[in-house]
Amino acid sequence: MSLVDVTADQFRSRLRPFGISFEKSLSDLIKGIRSNNNDKQKLSQFFNDSIQECRKELKSNDPELKSTSILKLTYLEMYGFDLSFCSFQILEVMSSNKFQHKRIGYLAAIQILTRDNNDDVLMLMTNLLKKDLNSSNYLEVGLAISCLSSIVTKELAQDVIDDLIKMLTHTKPFIRKKAILASFKIFLKYPNALRLNYNRLIDRLDDEDVSVVSATVNVICELAKKNPKNYIELAPRLFDLLVNSNNNWMIIRLLKLFSSLSIIEPRLKKKLLPSILEIMSKTKASSLIYECINCILTGNMLSPQDSKISKIMIDELLQFLTTNDLNLKYVSILAFIKIINIQPSLIREHQSLIMDCLKDQDLTIRSKSLDLVDGLIDEDNVVQIVSLLLIQLAEETETLPVSYRTQITKKILSVCSSNNYALIPNFHWFLITLKDLIKLNSNDGGLVFEITQYFVDIGLKIPSLRHELIQICIELIKDEYLVKRNWLTNCMWCVGEYFVDYLNKQDKEESFSIINYLISDNMLNWLKFQENSDNILPIYIESLFKIFVKFINADNYFEDWDTNHYEELILLTKNFINFFESFQYSLSFEIQERAINNLELLKILLESLENNLQKLITSLSSADESSIRIAPPLFLTKGLPQFYNSYELKPIALGLQLRISLPDVIDFNEVINDEKFGDLIKLSRFENDDRDYNYYYDDENEIDSGENMSDSSNINDHDNETGEPFDDEVEIARKNAERELRLKDDPYYISMDSVSAGKISTKETSQLISLDEQETQNPKGKKKVKPKKKHVKKEKVLILQEEDVPDNESNKNINKKNNSTIRKQHFSSKSSKFRIDSSNLDNFDISSSAEVTANDEMGLPSLKNDFNGEYEVEQLRKEMATSYLENKKPKKTTSKTKKKKKKDEDIEANTIKAPVKVNKENTAEGTNGRDNANGTPDIKEKKKKIKKKKAIIN
Amino acid sequence: MAIRYIILLSRQGKVRLTKWYTAIPQKDRLKIIRELTAIVLSRRAKMCNVLEYKDSKLIYRRYASLFFVAGIDNNDNELLSLEIIHRYVEQMDKSYGNVCELDIIYDFERALSILDQLIVNGEIIESSKTSVLKTMAQQQQLETTDELDDYFA
Known part of the structure; x- marks a missing residue:
């Protein structure tokens, strides 16, 4: 063939191997x-052109050209193009005889095909993979295995597993270790394979090549993360590896593995700890030291008593912490976080070092060390640490990212409020801190709202602080510079609720000006045009009315009921009426309802005031001026205050109401006296509790019955006023009991002395209900009388404890009952004739769940055995596997039979906890068996027993 | 799964190499790349090489103009992952002979192939420093003989 005859295409293809190409x-x-x-x-144009070119080139028959084009596409893949069109061509290139092409093909397959679920291509690929897995060229086998480890579906796994397992014994260690790692992916997809090939995998632990052993350890480590108890029996072998190996990579893996094993088998600790400490002392690799520490910590091997070991660990970590290597610093903080939960005192010694981390330039380290603050903080350093953080917030306004600012703020709040404010040395300081936090975070409305929640909490819990609290609240309410006043609702609520405490200490003029401010036109306009006024206004209106009622009833207003006073009051009432009237047509139901409610009450008040004034004027004209006094209307002095003053709110533990168990006497299906029920509804006002807090709102005084008080003489005798009696005794009794519960902690009933003395004897309980569960924790005065050390003076303050009911017996019983029934069901299903199988296939359950997660990970739909045929095959395989395992491990089965027998006895004994017990016994036996191998004599007897049973079985 | 992905970024934020060990949909891949480019490039020199990113950790290290970023599981050993990255760079350095960014760009196939020898399935497979290069050499030899076969065919 002469050159002339050759077509242009052929000519080009001949030149290509020499690097001369026209494409x-x-x-x-x-x-x-x-x-x-x-x-x-231009770039996107270029990309488009290139892809079009590649598409064209893919159509050619020249393998060289095709593989180049695939290589180019693989490069383009990095830019995120959708290249699924070339999957079949990739397959073609993969099947090329030339290694160079094959390699490109596999590379492309791994990079491109993993992205989508190319079912068709994967089906075609199966044969190719099988062929390459059995290739005589080990490099090709390696390629196939690499590909398999990144592209695997359940079908593919089932088809190639046998070929892959063969490779576990390949002559080249290169292939063996690759095959081991790839098999892990297959096991995830197709758990049955693990059961069938478990032993062959484990055999690789004895491989002559270190890296193969290391790969095996890797796989077992990953498997053990899913279900550690299957691999406990490997512990002795793994331990030998740990002690004898000098490959740090593998030791780290082994330590990881042991940390998961040790969680379910705590007795490993005894053997492991000395060796781990030895490794730690010998090695210089910081990653290994860190892993040793990590292993001890995550493996639950450190108990609070092991102060020696933690001392060693902390010393190592301190070395990390003081180096200049920030990564070591970071990991040492991670380890500190774990230690501090176990032994906080040891870490506290190094407080100053950790404080330095809080000031580190690197935000990652800073925010991690914030997690340490919880454990670090105590009464003495709380001010110091919080101020440090506050200064950061204040000074680095520009540089700190918002997320970190929020993190700091939340940390301050959570630390200070922890343990019912036990750490706060001085609440004046705390209030000011809160105020600062609000100012510093004024851009973040949600956060500000969160901070003001603490105002409410403090108001509830610390009576002595209310006056100051309200001053701060008022200050904030008046602060117009900060446009979004997200604190308004909570502050208003506080002011409304505790206005009396404020009035008692403040002179009249000031309070009067505040009230005028609250109903001023400015405020009205602001409220009306606020975006989230629907959230603010219901609380604002309600609180405003409370303030009004409390203001006009304050002590210093009762004295002079002369014309001036009446006129002043009438004017104020009118102003309030004006204010509320502007909301009576509000579109929001909540706002309108409350506005009108209060409006009507005010109108009644206004009428009576005007009447009185009229009387006063007429009597004035007829008699001596100075002696005439007309008492204020009863509605003002008695009626209105009853709405708000009868009870004080108390802190209630979260979910307390749920935990108060129902008395057996109540039948919820029974219709309670219809008529009275209607009255009840009429009487109960709207409730204020549509907010997030879980506090009682005491509006029950309106539905309390005056008639049925006889059986609860020890409770309130001052509120037998309004309300209809209702007949249902049970209901009343329940109410009474609840009220009694609350009143137990009423400060009006408890003198300060008795508070500090601790618990008060539980009061007599109503006969109708068993009240044993209602023993509440009584408020304990937190006393802080320590001498002052720092600039913040410590101050003794009474903090009310949250009311709580200890978990009561009946509740527990209910839970137990439920549990027991569930257990029983479980139990009966388990004790079927397949008992031995299912326990033998323990790992089946777990790995199948692992399969689901793996599928999720892969983003592939989990392939379920919908077809009966397939299911049967599955069953068969299962049975085969069990018989296989049975033959392999007779010891295990015998122990199972023993277990079964034991179980039968337990059934007879009818103990519910039997399954748990048996399981425990099982693991115990497992480890005992292991100890046997080590030659502990006292367990030999057991072994004999097992042997006997074995005879029976076989 | 130890390593979830390895991504090489240039200082300008250009992706130089990607390798995914978990099947993540394309859309999420691009998102991850975008996000971690932003995070990693904003880091200053004197900061630690570990970052928390969603439910995983990012380990990154800068070599000349390239950032090597690896996404790992939360409970994995950060120091070890840094070691792996370093090992990878070492191997590339030996294989290319004083590797630079351009080498990786133009011969990304080799870079990926070295990675493939080093890590399978997200797990480090070869802790020996020499055998990776040995396998690479063997591969290369095979390819050249292929080509020679071609000439004589």
């Missing part, structure tokens, strides 16, 4: 991309 090569493509880098439009 774009990979480097041409890359150069093109780089030259167009600066112009976005």
